[in-house]
Amino acid sequence: xxxxxxxxxxxxxxxxxxxxxxxxxxxWPEARxxxxxxxxxxxxSHARLAVIGAGIGIVLxxxxxxxxxxxxxxxxxxxxxxxxxxxxxxPPMVAVALALPGFGFGAAPxxxxxxxxxxxxxxxxxxxxxxxxxxxxxxxxxxxxxxPAQILRQVEWPLVWPLLLPxxxxxxxxxxxxxxxGALAGAATLGTPIVIGxxxxxxxxxxxxxxxxxxxxxxxxxxxxxxAGFQSRGALPDRR
Amino acid sequence: xxxxxxxxxxxxxxxxxAGLRDIDLDVPEGALCVLVGTSGAGKSTLxxxxxxxxxxxxxxxxxxxxxxxxxxxxxxxxxxGYAIQSVGLFPHRTxxxxxxxxxxxxxxxxxxxxxxxxxxxxxxxxxxxxxxxxPHALSGGQAQRVGLxxxxxxxxxxxxxxEPFGAVDPIVRRALRRELAAIxxxxxxxxxxxxxDAEEALELATLLVVMREGRILxxxxxxxxxxxxxxxxxxxxxxxxxxxxxxxxxxxxxxAVRPGEPxxxxxxxxxxxxxxxxxxxxxxxxxxxxxxxxxxxAVGALRFADLDGRGRT
Numbered sequence: 001x002x003x004x005x006x007x008x009x010x011x012x013x014x015x016x017x018x019x020x021x022x023x024x025x026x027x028w029p030e031a032r033x034x035x036x037x038x039x040x041x042x043x044x045s046h047a048r049l050a051v052i053g054a055g056i057g058i059v060l061x062x063x064x065x066x067x068x069x070x071x072x073x074x075x076x077x078x079x080x081x082x083x084x085x086x087x088x089x090x091p092p093m094v095a096v097a098l099a100l101p102g103f104g105f106g107a108a109p110x111x112x113x114x115x116x117x118x119x120x121x122x123x124x125x126x127x128x129x130x131x132x133x134x135x136x137x138x139x140x141x142x143x144x145x146x147x148p149a150q151i152l153r154q155v156e157w158p159l160v161w162p163l164l165l166p167x168x169x170x171x172x173x174x175x176x177x178x179x180x181x182g183a184l185a186g187a188a189t190l191g192t193p194i195v196i197g198x199x200x201x202x203x204x205x206x207x208x209x210x211x212x213x214x215x216x217x218x219x220x221x222x223x224x225x226x227x228a229g230f231q232s233r234g235a236l237p238d239r240r
Numbered sequence: 241x242x243x244x245x246x247x248x249x250x251x252x253x254x255x256x257x258a259g260l261r262d263i264d265l266d267v268p269e270g271a272l273c274v275l276v277g278t279s280g281a282g283k284s285t286l287x288x289x290x291x292x293x294x295x296x297x298x299x300x301x302x303x304x305x306x307x308x309x310x311x312x313x314x315x316x317x318x319x320x321g322y323a324i325q326s327v328g329l330f331p332h333r334t335x336x337x338x339x340x341x342x343x344x345x346x347x348x349x350x351x352x353x354x355x356x357x358x359x360x361x362x363x364x365x366x367x368x369x370x371x372x373x374x375p376h377a378l379s380g381g382q383a384q385r386v387g388l389x390x391x392x393x394x395x396x397x398x399x400x401x402x403e404p405f406g407a408v409d410p411i412v413r414r415a416l417r418r419e420l421a422a423i424x425x426x427x428x429x430x431x432x433x434x435x436x437d438a439e440e441a442l443e444l445a446t447l448l449v450v451m452r453e454g455r456i457l458x459x460x461x462x463x464x465x466x467x468x469x470x471x472x473x474x475x476x477x478x479x480x481x482x483x484x485x486x487x488x489x490x491x492x493x494x495x496a497v498r499p500g501e502p503x504x505x506x507x508x509x510x511x512x513x514x515x516x517x518x519x520x521x522x523x524x525x526x527x528x529x530x531x532x533x534x535x536x537x538a539v540g541a542l543r544f545a546d547l548d549g550r551g552r553t
Contacts, residue, residue, distance in 0.1 A: 140328025143293055144342055144390070145317030158332045 005225035012218030019211035028204035034193050043212055046179050046189040049107055050216075053114025054175035058168055061119050065126025066152070066160075081123065088120035092181045100185055110182030110189070117178055118171040125167025129160040169224035177217040180209065190216065242305070244269040244398060244430040245290055250299035252285055252454075260285055260454045263299070267447065272424050272431045276441040276477065277451035283434040286451070287400050290432060291317045303398065318342055321391035321399035321429075325406035327383050329375040335361075335386050336371040342394040360389040364419065381412035388416075392423070401433040405440075417443060438478045442466070442486055450474045462490050484548065488516040493532055493542055496549065502529040502541035511539060515547050 017023055024033040061084070068077035090098075092113040099109035133156050141151045183191025190213040197206030243266035250263035260282045267273045275283040288294040289301050292313045301308050308316055329338050337344075339360055340353045348356075361368060364385040375383060384405060391399055404420075405413045421444055424431055435441055441448055442462045449459045450473075458465055458474045465474055466487040479486045494511040496518075508531045509518050518530055522544055529543045 134328070134331065136324070136326035136328035137330050138328075139326070140322070140324065140387075141330070143288075143291060143317060143322045143324075145314050145319075145345070146341075147314050150345070155330055 005222045005229065007222075008218040008225065009222035012215045012222060015211045015215035015218065019208045019215060021208075024204045024208050027207075031202055031204035033204045034196075034208050039190075039193070039208060039212055042188055042190050042192055043216060045187070046182075046191075046213070047176070047216060047220075049110050049182055049187060049189060050114065050172070050175040050179040050220075052107075053111045053179065054118050054172045056111065057115040057118030057175070058122050058171055060115065061122025061167075061171070062126050062164065064119075065123050065130065066156075069127060069130040070148075077127075081127075084120040084123045087116040090116060092117050092178045093184065096181050096185050105186040107182070107187050109185040110179060110187045113181060114175045114178060118175055121167050121174070122164075122171050125164055126160070129163035130156060132163060133159045165224070165228045169221065169228065172224055173217055173221045176220040177213060180213045242269055243267060243302075244271070244304060245273075245432065246302045247286070247289070248300050248302070250286075250289065250296045250301065252282075252289070252294060253297040258282070258285075258454065260296075263456055265449060265456060265459065267430060267432060269430055270428045271447045272421075272433065272444055273447040273449060274441040274445035275432065275434045275449050275451060276436065276438060277457075278477070279436060280453075281451040282454040283436075283451050284402050285454075287402055287432050287434050290398070290400055291320045291322065318346060318394065319396050319398075321394075321396040323384075323387045323391040323399070323401045323404045325403035327387040327407075329378075329383060329386060329390075331375050334372050334374060335366070335378070338375065338386055339389045339393050341390065346394060356393060357389075360392055363392075363423070364389050380408045381416065384408055384412075384416060388420075392427075397430060399429050399431045401431065403435055404433070406435075413440075420444065439486070442478065442490060450477060463487070466490065485516060485519075488519055488548055489514050491515040491548060493518050493530075496546040497532045497540040497542050498546065499540045502531050502543075503527070506531050506541070508533050508538075509542065510534070518542055519544075519547060 018027075019039065021033050021035040021039065025031075064080055064084075067073040068080050095113035095116050096109045099112045103109050103112065137155055137159075138151065141155045146154065179189050180191030180194060182189040183195045190209050193205040193209035193212070195209075197203065197209060245265075245267040247263045247265040250260055252260040258280065263286065265286075275286060277283050285294050289296060290303065290308070292308060303311075303316075303320075330341070333341070336354075336357050339357045343353045343356060357371070358368070361371065366382065366385050366389070370378070370382065370386075375386070378386065384407065388404065391401070401420075405416045408416065417440060420431075420433075423429075424444075433444065445462050447459065448462050448465050450457045450465065450471075452473060458471055464470070466478055466483055475483055491514065492511070493509055493513050493515055496515060497511060506527050506529050507521050507525045509521055511532050511534045521530060522528065528545075529541050531538050532540050532542050
């Protein structure tokens with residue numbers, strides 16, 4: 001088990017415990033708290049929305065990143081980067097609000113906000129990783145007769161994807177933390193107890209939602225670190 | 241011999257004054273053609289025309305009698321070995337996988353690929369234990385050898401080499417040069433090699449091409465180009481004041497020997513030695529003539545006055 005993952009995983013579990021119905025009723029004996037099964041079901045749909053949003057953002061960001069680093073896509077690089085930066089600059093809450101009229105209440109505006117929010121780190125990470133591929137290897141690949149598709153598949157991609165992991169990690173973690181805003185559009189997320197808590201001036205529920213959201217973000221971060229640890233241990237062992 | 245590579249009326253226009261002008265050159269089959277010149281002379285550009293990394297603005301390049309503009313670039317490139325100074329090994333592939341890349345793309349059987357890889361590693365004196373290592377673990381000289389093995393893997397008839405030994409120290413460089421000469425002798429491949437090192441050019445070339453500012457200034461055998469009559473720029477580039485000595489290095493004692501007795505106590509030299517070695521021996525011993533031997537027995541004498549063919553007319 002990789003050491004860096006221990007801290008976020010431990011913090012995540014601790015926050016999850018504090019968010020549970022039992023702990024909350026101990027901390028706020030007077031208040032009405034959200035029970036654990038309800039919280040868990042909200043956490044499930046929260047995680048699902050975050051994964052869908054981050055997943056689409058990742059696929060889109062990687063695809064755009066690869067596209068604008070082809071010679072044909074090079075003219076698009078600046079506009080695409082500016083758009084991604086603009087998308088990142090829009091606060092997710094505003095994105096949800098803007099998406100509401102077109103996409104109605106529920107999951108869709110949330111996913112759109114998450115995609116927009118996660119796009120830039122993934123796009124920039126991809127472009128950076130592609131640019132880190134040694135120039136000489138690409139020149140040689142072309143000169144000895146690899147097709148552009150073979151260069152992408154056999155030379156660039158194997159060198160690019162290990163460098164993408166940090167960007168993917170921040171995309172997933174960001175999405176986990178941000179998905180709470182979906183509650184504003186009526187999506188079932190861990191933002192729901194926060195919204196209820198605000199409306200009813202119920203500190204306990206407010207705390208439960210916040211702690212559970214943070215718990216999910218930490219757990220996702222830890223899980224990504226674990227995956228990265230496995231990846232780097234598998235990278236470039238001398239064979240034979 | 242038929243021309244393996246023919247450049248006819250080639251111009252390349254990069255739009256910035258650089259490029260190539262009016263290039264006509266025939267590289268015979270089996271030649272080791274060395275392009276030499278100052279940087280920016282267009283050597284690499286001329287070489288890169290052959291596998292269509294550069295497209296001419298005018299003229300044609302034919303390879304084995306066929307206009308390369310009519311050929312699919314990918315298929316063309318797979319049939320041409322390519323080795324460059326920066327090597328460009330694939331960092332995520334093992335040494336063996338790097339060497340095998342073109343055979344693998346050509347769909348060779350696994351066993352044939354392994355046999356070929358092993359044979360090339362032996363030929364280029366690479367420790368078999370390196371086969372499973374990654375390029376980051378190689379020394380500069382080893383990486384150059386792997387690059388050369390990759391270029392030779394699919395047994396191409398033509399090999400393009402751009403400063404292939406540029407990034408290694410002089411000792412390794414000389415060793416690699418000797419190996420390349422041996423490979424050329426053994427395989428009879430047509431090799432086009434770019435260098436700015438005149439010593440390397442004179443040692444390796446069967447056809448030497450001197451370039452300057454996008455034009456061919458002179459072409460011929462090293463002996464022809466080092467002759468006194470050659471263009472002053474050519475002479476300067478090929479050795480300047482040291483040129484007479486480099487020329488002696490190209491000549492054999494055998495070609496200057498004449499029958500008869502040398503002076504008494506003259507040192508001995510083998511008929512296959514270079515005339516530069518003969519001069520060195522004369523200087524060391526203060527002698528003006530040498531006993532020339534072949535397989536141990538004297539066959540004649542070499543006089544100082546006969547060095548570089550000056551004795552006969």
